[in-house]
Amino acid sequence: MIARLRGQQLNAPAYDFLLSEEDSGEAVAVACEATSYDPATAELRALAAVRIRGNRILASRHLAVAFRPDEPPEPALDRFLRLIGNRPLVGYYLDFTVGLIDRAVQPMIGIPLPNERVEVSGLYYESRVKVPGKNALNLRLDAILGALDLPGRAGDDAYSNALASAMVYLRLKTDE
Amino acid sequence: MPEAFDFAVPPFDRLTPDERTTLARSLDIGVYAKDTPVLARDEAADCLFIVQKGLVQERHHGETAAAFGPGDSFDLRALFGRSPNHSFVAAEDTVCHLLPRPVLVELARANPAFGELICEAFAERLRAAANERSNREMAALTMARVREAYLHPPVYVEASATLRDAALAMKTQQASSVLVRDGARTGILTGTDLRDRVVLDGLPVTTAVGPLARYELIELDRDELLFNALILMTKHSVRRIVITEAGKIAGLLEQIDLLSALSNHSQVIALQVDRAESTEDLRKASADTVGLIRTLHVTGVRVPFIADLVTELNRKIFRRLFELVAPPDLLANSCLLVMGSEGRGEQLLKTDQDNGLILRDGYECPDLPRITADFSRHLEEFGYPPCPGNIMVSNPEWTKSLSAYKDAIFNWIHRPDEAAQLNLAIFYDAAAVAGDTGLLDEARGYLMARLSDNSGFFSHFARPTLAFDTPSGLFSTLFDRRGAQPIDIKKAGIFPIVHGIRALALEKHMTETNTVERIWALADKRVLDRKLAGELAEAFTFLSTLRLKARIDAAHEVKIDNTVRPAEMTKLDRDQFNDCLALVKAFKEFVSYHFHLNMH
Known part of the structure; x- marks a missing residue:
């Protein structure tokens, strides 16, 4: 994590908490809506984040923010950063989501998100495929939810996707 | 609100659209793997669990007491108190909606129809709990047999004997009644009959008893339930009944003996303990527990129940005794522990005293040695023998400050010797019975924190x-x-x-x-x-x-x-x-x- 940040400095002291070593024991599931699937050009439309504590998804305290072309993104990003803190990020197709966030956040704080990342499709793959390369596995999110006997997504919005990722994470996480 | 919450299931179908929104917004989600606890034994719940997918089983003493599938919710009892010995375990991979208690309470208050359904369900759970408890106590009461009560040996006189002979027989045999043999039949003549006939009716004392005795005896077999004896006496308003064994008269059961057999009942003792105003009162109550244990045992009450009752009574006795001998400032600044089998709640008769006292750091009680010595001495009088290993409050090793306890725990773990193992084992079983239980929680918390994952330590301990x-x-x-x-x-x-x-x-x-x-x-x-x-x-x-x-x-x-x-x-x-x-x-x-x- 530190290596990735070499040469870059957090230049907004208000966000020091992103680099804190303190372990809250929580994780946070994130998802986004964007204008396309190309991480280089897509624009963020919406972001959702929901904290995971122990066995519980703190759905009642989730964050869902929308970005509009005519409004500055900083207030929404600020709320998002404060909610995720230094917690590991959990998500589906997480590199895409975090890539978009980084493009928006880096100008604001000087560094990309330093958080640890947990890709739930990766967790699922590892749990199912013990011999690499031998099996083809349906890694679509709905297929994963179905295979794990989890409730289906309520919609295709960022919050529904964050919630689905959180459930997959809790089902597959090997704790203790 | 993307989570699909099923509002068609009662009691949630009573909610208005606005209330549904409030509820949906306040839900968290719990994800539980098969065979993992959703709510551990004795854990108080901070929320109502509503199963969305999967199956949850309520377990009690290892048996499945209830099962909850999608749409079912639990556990109102854990939400408003504790469910002793009940745990909730995911029987399949399970997802639950979690409704925080304050939101539930607020919705129940705002929407009477919804609140009523919640209250009904809660009352039902409480009734079930109450039944569990009183059943156990009632079992002891209703299962006792006549055989266990004291029977007065029968005193016989012939039908031709005089009233005077009958009175003399009662006096010499210390009986309150005599049985009258008249050929094949047997009648009864009581002290009350004598008084009525002689004093009130003025019959001469030389009158023969035969025609005066009552020959419709109220009989009960010796193996009948004591409870039935009580019912018979009440029904016929008599104070004694004739007890038979294999068809022959075995003796008389007096009401007073019946009541004393029944009053060996735990609640009576518990009451005596609570009301004890002196150590002497307490000694009497304590003496009764032995009788209770015998009664329960011969009645066939299962041992875990006996152990529960005895534990409860012993702890009550310890607590009351400590309250009687300790000044209020000592009570407020210390925690009385019972350890070993007392702490585990497994002693069945009066066992050795294994107890200790944790004092709040910085608190001094000048009179402490006298008080603790008093406490141990009284317990000994009550029939709890002193601990052979001297693990008693009267030993300064077991009456000391919290920090001194922590030092001792540190030594038990890090410099284990033979005694350290024993002490640690005994202390691990400790339960608080009086004073500030937080002190024991803290000492135990320290113990847990000091335990490393050092497998050598556990091997040694095991x-x-x-x-x-x-x-x-x-x-x-x-x-x-x-x-x-x-x-x-x-x-x-x-x-x-x-x-x-x-x-x-x-x-x-x-x-x-x-x-x-x-x-x-x-x-x-x-x-x-x-x-x-x-x-x-x-x-x-x-x-x-x-x-x-x-x-x-x-x-x-x-x-x-x-x-x-x-x-x-x-x-x-x-x-x-x-x-x-x-x-x-x-x-x-x-x-x-x-x-x-x-x-x-």
Whole structure:
């Protein structure tokens, strides 16, 4: 994590908490809506984040923010950063989501998100495929939810996707 | 609100659209893997669980008490109090909606129709709980037989005898009535009859009793329930009934003896303890517990229930005694502990005093030595023998400040010797009975935090499990033929289970103190599989029952006797005893393997 940040400095002291070593024991599931699937050009439309504590998804305290072309993104990003803190990020197709966030956040704080990342499709793959390369596995999110006997997504919005990722994470996480 | 919450299921169908939005917004989600606890034993719930997918089972003493599928919610009882010994375990991979308590309470207040349904469901749960408890107490009360009450031997006079003869017989035999033989029939003449006939009616004392006696005897067999005797007396408004055995008159049951047999009942004793204003009152109440245990045992009440009741009563006695001897400032700044079997809640008769006192740091009580000495002395008078290892409040080693306790715990763990192992084992079983329980919580918290994952430590701690030999079933069967060897049931059976389970529980940092509760908690954590857990709990109960029996039979002897003689058991008991010993042997192997005790 530190290596990735070499040469870059957090230049907004208000966000020091992103680099804190303190372990809250929580994780946070994130998802986004964007204008396309190309991480280089897509624009963020919406972001959702929901904290995971122990066995519980703190759905009642989730964050869902929308970005509009005519409004500055900083207030929404600020709320998002404060909610995720230094917690590991959990998500589906997480590199895409975090890539978009980084493009928006880096100008604001000087560094990309330093958080640890947990890709739930990766967790699922590892749990199912013990011999690499031998099996083809349906890694679509709905297929994963179905295979794990989890409730289906309520919609295709960022919050529904964050919630689905959180459930997959809790089902597959090997704790203790 | 993307989570799909099913509002069609009562009581949630009573909510208005706005209330539904409020509810949906306040929901969290819990995800539980198969066989993991959703709500641990005795854990108070901060939310109502509504199953969205999967299946949750409510378990009580290892048995499934209820099951909850999609749309079902639990547990109102845990939400507004505790459900002793109930745990909720995911039987399948499960997802639950979690409704926080304050939101539920607010919705119930704002929407009376919804609140009513919630209250009804809650009341039902409470009733079920109350039944569980009173059933157990009622069992003792209603199951007692006439045989257990004192019977007055019958005093006979012939029908031709005079009233004077009858009065004389009553006086010399200290009886309150006489039975009158008139040919084939038998009648009764009571002291009250004599008074009425002679004093009120003015009959001469030389009148023959034959025509005056009543010949419709109210009879009951000796094996009838005491409760029926009470009903008969009430129905006929008499104060004695004739008890028969195999059709013959065995004696008379007086109302006073009936009531005293029934009043051996735990609640009566509990009341006496609570009301005790002096140590003398308390001594009397304490003396009654022995009678209670015998009554319960001969009545066939299962040993775990007896242990529960006795634990409750003993702790009440300790608490009340401490309140009587300790000044209020000492009460406020200390925590009285019971340890060992008292702490585990497994003592059946009065056992050795194993107790201690944790003082708040910085608190000084100048009179402490006198108070603690008083406390131990009174307990001894009540019939709790002093602890041979001197683990008593009167020993300064066990009456000290919290920080001194922490130092001792540090030494037990990091500089273990023979005594340290014993002390640690005894302290791990401690339960708070009076004063500030927070002090014990803190000391125990310190103990848990000091425990490393050092497997060497746990091996050392677990090793005594194997200290005593357990004879195998086959071996003792061979011995049966030539008069079996007596077996020390404590060493051969009970101790290995208690200590092995204790070591496993300590390794998992469990806070349960009772052995059976620890067994089930270990099963919940999948340290023991459920089958082994069930067998162990049953074996432990059976062995404890045998031990209680041995000790009740030997109760007139001063020395505590733990030996049982398989040759004197019934065939059924002996077979089960042998099965238990075989299980204990298997469990010892499990412990030995788990803690690597065979590797030197």
